[in-house]
Amino acid sequence: MNNTYHYEGPVELGSIVAHQCGAVGLFSNKENPDFMIHVTSIDTADHIDAVEVKVFYHTDVQSQLHCVDTAVPSEIYKGYVLVRSLFGEDTVEGRKVIGRQLLTQLRLLLGTTESLWGTLVGVRPTKLTHKLWDSLGSLDLVRDELETTHGISPQKWNLLETVVKQERLYVEQATVSPKEVSMYSGIPFCETHCTYCSFPYGLIQGYGKVQEFVSAYLQDIANMNECIAYHGLGVQSLYMGGGTPTSLGDGDFHRVLHSLQKLIPTGHEFTVEAGRPDSLSHSKITSMIEAGVTRISLNPQTMQDDILRIIGRGHTVQDILTMYEYIVSFMDCSINMDFIAGLPRQTLQDMEENVKYIDQLRPHNVTIHTLALKKGSPLYASSYAQEIPSEHLVQHMLDSTHEALLGMGYIPYYMYRQQYMVGQMENIGYTLPHYESIYNIQMIEERQSILSIGPGSVSKWIGGQDFRQKKQYMPKDVDTYIQDMNRLLEKRNTLSKEHWRDS
Known part of the structure; x- marks a missing residue:
């Protein structure tokens, strides 16, 4: 497997998909990728803007994937076989939820270890922590949010807490x-x-x-x-x-x-x-x-x-x-x-x-x-x-x-x-x-x-x-x-x- 993927869908979701794929070691490549990730808009009964994210795989990599039920007929797209389908709201927060779901599914497919960072894949986790500290007012509440929403481990939270405390004075000075x-x-x-x-x-x-x-x-x-x-x-x-x-x-x-x-x-x-x-x-x-x-x-x-x-x-x-x-x-x-x-x-x-x-x-x-x-x-x-x-x-x-x-x-x-x-x-x-x-x-x-x-x-x-x-x-x-x-x-x-x- 070459560890490659190609994305087709709206730009707003593209950067989130790129982060999730990068987190499991997948590189973007249009030429014969191992995975196709295709996003389409869907109609809902309550008229909420929503999308469906479909993950397709090339049959050449099927034997190397985990958790694939080959007995179940799957949708075919451009010669690729559907392996996962995710749904979510087409909003800022909804796209974040989709991203976390996609990361979980890619880890299952590739058999990669669950990260101590949970579903956090951004370059600057301390930046997010400072932002949450500003809005929530206490590091205890920030910890609860990161553990609940992203599944961050106690080990990584302890690191984050130590770092943001060291940085906080400089962050506040920059603001004023x-x-x-x-x-x-x-x-x-x-x-x-x-x-x-x-x-x-x-x-x-x-x-x-x-x-x-x-x-x-x-x-x-x-x-x-x-x-x-x-x-x-x-x-x-x-x-x-x-x-x-x-x-x-x-x-x-x-x-x-x-x-x-x-x-x-x-x-x-x-x-x-x-x-x-x-x-x-x-x-x-x-x-x-x-x-x-x-x-x-x-x-x-x-x-x-x-x-x-x-x-x-x-x-x-x-x-x-x-x-x-x-x-x-x-x-x-x-x-x-x-x-x-x-x-x-x-x-x-x-x-x-x-x-x-x-x-x-x-x-x-x-x-x-x-x-x-x-x-x-x-x-x-x-x-x-x-x-x-x-x-x-x-x-x-x-x-x-x-x-x-x-x-x-x-x-x-x-x-x-x-x-x-x-x-x-x-x-x-x-x-x-x-x-x-x-x-x-x-x-x-x-x-x-x-x-x-x-x-x-x-x-x-x-x-x-x-x-x-x-x-x-x-x-x-x-x-x-x-x-x-x-x-x-x-x-x-x-x-x-x-x-x-x-x-």
């Missing part, structure tokens, strides 16, 4: 300070391609117009500086991510970083994602010191040389340790380290070794990711995909790491989920007390406007009691970004004026 924003600056290049990564970024050494890109990027930053001044904005945090920002040459990195420095008051949270130690240099660290960088993300992903080679990293464990020691010696900043659970050939002992390094180094923040196997990543089609640890083992890795980090004094302070994650689990950011990343919280909870710079970045203007969003997507293609710069900046200026026109 509409002119306080955060900034994202994205550099769309890396020096090597990690096998698990599906981002459409290129290798910097393969791009022949780096200087044109840098010139356009500096124009983007200058325009953002004018926008801040024109609207009287306060910048709470700035995150320089990517790709790998430190893949830029020393001189270009210095120019871009010092231009970004002008956007944010001295001493405010200024993060640089220096993910790969092999892309760092003494010159770049000096530039970060001069620019007032307050937080660095140094992301090994794992601390075993053999796994680093499998996932396409261009450094060794010793490179990480050497660079970490150098940063601690010369910079007064917070340090984050990222790790992934579920990498090919990874064992529980490997994760326990990662935790020992965390205990030895004591970074201020630690982010534990669950591997998300994306179709666009090199890993998806490689032989190593067959060597990804089992769902049960990955859950064991996450649980043991969680308990160990709590024992070391780390606190979960933000979290999010992705489609196609092993076991429908989550990514958790941990912090030592009082070192949480403001940007990470504001980005996940979406109550503060975030203005963005660079190819592939997204600006979000957020306002109103329901936190409505207007968005601008910068093109992912670097050449298009350069060529359309003036038009893109004009659009961003217009959206900013519309958003802050009454303030």
